[in-house]
Amino acid sequence: MxxxxxxxxxxxxxxxxxxxxxxxxxxxxxxxxxxxxxxGEGADVVLDHAAGDTFAACLPATALDRQVVNIGRLAxxxxxxxxxxxxxxxxxxxGVSFGFSQDWETVPVPEGLRAEVLPAVARGDVAPVIDTxxxxxxxxxxxxxxxxxxxxxxxxxxxx
Numbered sequence: 001m002x003x004x005x006x007x008x009x010x011x012x013x014x015x016x017x018x019x020x021x022x023x024x025x026x027x028x029x030x031x032x033x034x035x036x037x038x039x040g041e042g043a044d045v046v047l048d049h050a051a052g053d054t055f056a057a058c059l060p061a062t063a064l065d066r067q068v069v070n071i072g073r074l075a076x077x078x079x080x081x082x083x084x085x086x087x088x089x090x091x092x093x094x095g096v097s098f099g100f101s102q103d104w105e106t107v108p109v110p111e112g113l114r115a116e117v118l119p120a121v122a123r124g125d126v127a128p129v130i131d132t133x134x135x136x137x138x139x140x141x142x143x144x145x146x147x148x149x150x151x152x153x154x155x156x157x158x159x160x
Contacts, residue, residue, distance in 0.1 A: 001037060003030065005050070009152055016129070024054060034061035042089070045069070052076040059085035059093075069094045074147055129153030135160060 002018035004010060013021045022033045034043055042063035048055050052075030058068050059081060068091060085091065120126040131153040134142040142155040 001034070001043060003034075006150075012129070012152055024050075024057075030054065030057040031061045038063070042066070047071060050075040052079055055079045056081045059091060060089070062089060062091055065090045067092045067094060069096055071096050130156055132156070133158055 001020040001022065002013040002016075003022045003024045004013060005024050007023050010021045010023060020037045022030065022037060024030045024033075035041075042061050044063050044066050046058045046062050046066075046068040048058050048068060048070045049072035051070055051073040054075050055068075055070055056079040062068050062085075066089075070093070086093070117126065129152065131151040132142070132145060133156045136157050136159050139157060142157060145151055146155050
């Protein structure tokens with residue numbers, strides 16, 4: 001299952017392998033759509049790249065005894081959260097920031113990549129979707145494009 005804030009990205013996500021694509025609208029709609037798509041169970045693992053009100057909607061949309069991982073904050077760093085979702089659903093919430101990670105968090109990543117991801121990339125099973133390439137001096141433009149949610153894929157920074 002995948003979610004997007006843009007209807008334009010629905011077909012892309014389906015082509016990339018998502019069996020269900022939900023276009024995230026208002027927070028309540030996202031929760032209801034995920035619960036409907038999962039027969040009321042919720043998602044096993046939620047990777048939240050948006051934060052803001054989307055993060056709050058992820059909690060009740062997550063299955064019992066499962067995890068929510070916040071990775072990005074494109075919709076803003078603040079959210080009003082109904083804390084009942086945490087104990088009632090027995091959720092674990094993780095915050096990850098690859099720009100500010102601790103060594104003990106970062107070191108295992110290359111090992112996992114080497115064993116699992118790099119062979120999949122070599123086989124062509126995994127390929128990046130690149131929206132736009134910027135030079136490092138254009139980092140503010142790249143951040144603005146990502147924040148506007150207009151990208152279809154990743155913004156890449158190059159070093160000349």
